[in-house]
Amino acid sequence: MAGLIKRYGERVVLDRVDLQVSGGSVCALLGPNGAGKTTAVRVMTTLTRPDGGRVEVAGFDVTRQPRSVRRRIGLIGQHPAVDDVLGARENLVLFARLHHLDRRSAGVRADELLEQVGLTGTGTQPVRTFSGGMRRRLDIAAGLVLAPAVLFLDEPTTGLDPAGRRDVWDAVRALVAGGTTVLLTTQYLEEAEQLADDVYVLDDGRVAARGTPRELTAAIGGDRLELVVADPRRAQEAADVAQRAAVVRAVADPVGTGERVVVPVVRRRGVLGAVVRALDEAGIAVDDVVLRPTTLDEAYLRITGRDDERTEVPA
Incomplete structure (x- = not known):
């Protein structure tokens, strides 16, 4: 995708968006509500025509070759598409028949997919009795009937409990291990951190940042x-000592009944020992110490300015 533009009336929803996804990887598309994530997915899946730019999926142009694109993609939306009354196998046979597979091929494909997403043995058990995670895995299987080269997952774990979410994550990892390329939109930053090889952050219709989860967290200061x-009265002194030991700016930050000192880590190696030794030599007692990585949630909030401070990172 290069220079994608999409307008609705006078409103520019996507403003020259560039996006490139490597084959056999997971790309996460993040952004606040209204950032343009769903519109981008609709363009890439041929459901919406772009107003400018070039968009290719699986090597085919979405505007000039939409049929070729559709034959090579799967799309799993936010809402379940399977029938609650039918069993898992019956659902998959139905989807396969809708894709013009003959009866025997449809049955074979259904059995393959049930094994692939870990739902073998469910028999004719109605889908309405499934857990949220099982139902979502069946949704994913339905999107894989034609073995798509690219699978689009639009917020696949919305509303699921932690166990159901892990089920879906395992299914996605298995797909990627088999060579499928996955583009994922999600509101769960932990999900992107767990699954994504590459992350794009959209904000106001533009790419605000891109990179691996590690690169994005490093861009706002790393660990x-x-x-x-x-003794809270010695917090500022402790910050000064830590700053000299770590050769970075340390700050004192009130927390609970004590006082927290935050030391940005440029190089992990040796910093913990150096700071603790310096505090010990200064006679400053410490109740707790932890080396904590910056999370993707924190990077996202800084990149989009949602924590009242915007960080510039490579886009």
Whole structure:
């Protein structure tokens, strides 16, 4: 995708968006509501025509070759598409028949998919009795009937409990291991951190940042060392000592009944020992110390300015 533009009336929803996804990988598309994620997916799946730019999926142009694109993609929306009354196998046979497979081929394909998403043995058990995770895995299987080269997952774990979410994550990992390329939109930053090889952050219709989860967290300062000082009155002194030991700017930050000292970590190696030794030599007692990685949630909030501070990162 290069220079994608999409307008609705006078409103520009996507403004020259560039996006490239490597084959056999997971790309996560993040952004606040209204950022343009769903519109981008609708363009890539031929459901909406772009107003400008070039968009190719699986090597085919979405505007000039939409039929070729559709033969090579699967799309799993936010809402279940399977029938609650039918069993899992019956659902998949139905989807396969709708894709013009003959009866025997449809049955074979249904059995393959049930094994692929871990739903063998469900028999004729109605889908309405399935857990949320089982139902979502069946949804994913329905989108794989034609073995698509590219699978689009639009917020696949919305409303699922942690166990159901893990079920879906396992199914996605299995698909990618088999060579499927996955483009994922999600509101769960942990999900992107767990699954994505590459992350794009959309904000106001533009790419605000892109990179691996690790690269995005590093862009806002990387890891940090957090210490809780036993005597709050010595917190600023502790920050000064830590700053000299780590050769970075440390800050004191009130927390609970004590005082937390936050030390940004440029290089992990040796910083913990250096700071603790310096505090010990200064006679400053510490109740707790932890080396904590910056999360993708924190990077996302900084990149989009949702924590009242915007960070510039490579786009």
